Amino acid sequence: MSTPLPLIHVVDDDESLRTALLRLLGAAGFETRGYASTGDFLLQSPPDRPGCVLLDMRMPGPSGLDLQAALRRHGNPLPVIFLTGYADVAASVRAMKAGAVDFLTKPVERETLFEALQRALARDAAQRAARAEAERLRAAFAALTPRERAVFDGIVAGQINKQIADAMGIAERTVKLQRAQLMAKLGANSAAELGRLAERLQHLPD
Amino acid sequence: MSTPLPLIHVVDDDESLRTALLRLLGAAGFETRGYASTGDFLLQSPPDRPGCVLLDMRMPGPSGLDLQAALRRHGNPLPVIFLTGYADVAASVRAMKAGAVDFLTKPVERETLFEALQRALARDAAQRAARAEAERLRAAFAALTPRERAVFDGIVAGQINKQIADAMGIAERTVKLQRAQLMAKLGANSAAELGRLAERLQHLPD
DNA sequence: GAAACTATTGGACGAAAGGGCAATGGAGCT
DNA sequence: AGCTCCATTGCCCTTTCGTCCAATAGTTTC
Numbered sequence: 001m002s003t004p005l006p007l008i009h010v011v012d013d014d015e016s017l018r019t020a021l022l023r024l025l026g027a028a029g030f031e032t033r034g035y036a037s038t039g040d041f042l043l044q045s046p047p048d049r050p051g052c053v054l055l056d057m058r059m060p061g062p063s064g065l066d067l068q069a070a071l072r073r074h075g076n077p078l079p080v081i082f083l084t085g086y087a088d089v090a091a092s093v094r095a096m097k098a099g100a101v102d103f104l105t106k107p108v109e110r111e112t113l114f115e116a117l118q119r120a121l122a123r124d125a126a127q128r129a130a131r132a133e134a135e136r137l138r139a140a141f142a143a144l145t146p147r148e149r150a151v152f153d154g155i156v157a158g159q160i161n162k163q164i165a166d167a168m169g170i171a172e173r174t175v176k177l178q179r180a181q182l183m184a185k186l187g188a189n190s191a192a193e194l195g196r197l198a199e200r201l202q203h204l205p206d
Numbered sequence: 207m208s209t210p211l212p213l214i215h216v217v218d219d220d221e222s223l224r225t226a227l228l229r230l231l232g233a234a235g236f237e238t239r240g241y242a243s244t245g246d247f248l249l250q251s252p253p254d255r256p257g258c259v260l261l262d263m264r265m266p267g268p269s270g271l272d273l274q275a276a277l278r279r280h281g282n283p284l285p286v287i288f289l290t291g292y293a294d295v296a297a298s299v300r301a302m303k304a305g306a307v308d309f310l311t312k313p314v315e316r317e318t319l320f321e322a323l324q325r326a327l328a329r330d331a332a333q334r335a336a337r338a339e340a341e342r343l344r345a346a347f348a349a350l351t352p353r354e355r356a357v358f359d360g361i362v363a364g365q366i367n368k369q370i371a372d373a374m375g376i377a378e379r380t381v382k383l384q385r386a387q388l389m390a391k392l393g394a395n396s397a398a399e400l401g402r403l404a405e406r407l408q409h410l411p412d
Numbered sequence: 413g414a415a416a417c418t419a420t421t422g423g424a425c426g427a428a429a430g431g432g433c434a435a436t437g438g439a440g441c442t
Numbered sequence: 443a444g445c446t447c448c449a450t451t452g453c454c455c456t457t458t459c460g461t462c463c464a465a466t467a468g469t470t471t472c
Contacts, residue, residue, distance in 0.1 A: 087295040088295070089293040089294070089295055089298045089309070089311060090311070092295045092298050092299050092302075093298050093302060093308065093309045096298075096299060096302035096303065097302065097308070102299065102303070103295065103299045105295060105296075147419090155396075155398055156398045156402075157398075158395045158396035158398060158399055160457090160458065160459090161458075161459075162457095162458085170420075170421090171420070171421055171422080172421095172458095173420080173421055173422065173423090174419080174420055174421065176459075176460070176461085177419090177420080177421090177461095179459090179460090180460070180461080189364045190361075190364035190397065190401075191396065191397035191398045191401065192361055192362045192363075192364060192397045192398065192400050192401035192404070193364055193401055194398050194401065195396075195397065195398035195399055195400065195401025195402040195403075195404075195405070196362075196401040196402065196404060196405040197401075198398070198401075198402060199401070199402040199405040199406060200405060353449095366427090366428065366429090367428075367429070368427095368428080376450075376451090377450070377451050377452080378451095379450080379451055379452065379453090380449080380450055380451065382429070382430065382431080383431090383449090383450080383451095385429090385430090386430070386431080
């Protein structure tokens, strides 16, 4: 389960600048990959790997903002750092409101760039951990049968087995059985843990 | 318990523009208050009321960014909308990274301004509700004695009364008693609810 | 059609939870 | 000392939980 190394995507149509960036980042020990356009990035869309995107704002074809929006829709929210020469306030504000980690202007100081990268990678790691956790939780609940799910809801609502059985029109004995089954499926050892799981489930996106 | 109406704070050293803004907002049904400087705002610091701050960036004395930072430190995080004539990218990015709702440039379109206000007030309401909820939770837990708190931890950890009693060196009967007392104090009716409370408590800031 | 399988149920037993009642013992006050 | 107040405890009883074994009915598979 070793997490793959982070990969820095550099999207910029200025080839000389792009290769300079790639060299700089590579020298700093980062693994990198360059793209001449938004389309190139989306086509050569990398596997699901930790990392972030260093993105020019103004390029031929779809803009950096378009790519940022596409990433969000795609459910592959790699953190984005904008790095652009033609900066205007409106574009920078739109980028930040859309969730960009930072918005830097060329020429950028080495120090500034690395700080932003650091924050972007940290955010990616955090998001990734949160998504993995959410996925585990969702999968566990998806493994429950509808009945088990109903029993779960009853338990979390503080009902005792008899009340749950009554509400569902089944025998208390059956509730006990399904209770044991759902607790096994969720890996819970107590009613308190079921409550914790319910709370976490409730606060998941979607 | 009726929530007071939101109050819009307008901080701008340009008096004619400030009064124009106040008049515009007042005509739209908002309650408003104007300040000529960051210092004025901090001095005439209003009571804890819902609302937001419409803030100029460049003013004599402390800047809008300074005020934004002060609000955050003060634990009175009213949402901030910047509205400024001398906008540069670096300042806008700093403002947005510091959590500004929006960063508008003069002259601003009426529509744009009202949309931003809408979002700012919505954010304030949400933050306020979350803070109130957190406060209630904290207060409830603060009312527990250390013993009750220990019993709570044991329950949430899935231990049965006997184990808790053993670990604390007290009788099981006492654990039962404190269990009932802490559940009454927390308003919980089941172990599942205790689990939910524990989960929420764990995810509070601080 | 028979066998295998799943969901549901009944009965029963030990363990645990929840709670009433009274006794104990220490802290603090008069 | 005498007293009250309160946390702690023991005893006992009822309800609920967690499981075991076995039986029944409906469904799927061969």
